Amino acid sequence: MAIIIKPIVTEKMTANGEKYNRYGFRVERFANKLQIKKAVEEMYNVQVLDVNTMVVAPKRMQRWTRSGLLKGKTNAYKKAIVTLKEGETIDFYSNI
DSSP states (O other), X not given: OOSEEEEEOOHHHHHXXXXXXXXXXXXXXXXXXHHHHHHHHHHHOOOEEXXXXXXXXXXXXXXXXXXXXXXXXXXXXXXXXXXXXXXXXXXXXXTX
């Protein structure tokens, strides 16, 4: 099973990549920092200096419909912010 699910490509993470050389990934819940570091280095052929992880809590949502109030929530997930060595970059759009 793969540790890295997908990269996080948003305006904020793109700016972090350009300015601070930091990239975000959505990863498996059970993955630790060493496994994430190894997976990123193998997948993108870069040298990782630091890995920060966080578990994003689910967001509760509700909406009114004709049949009444519908309640639900999004899924919780783990996010990893990876700092790369100076001069190295990751191009997420190279194989599109």
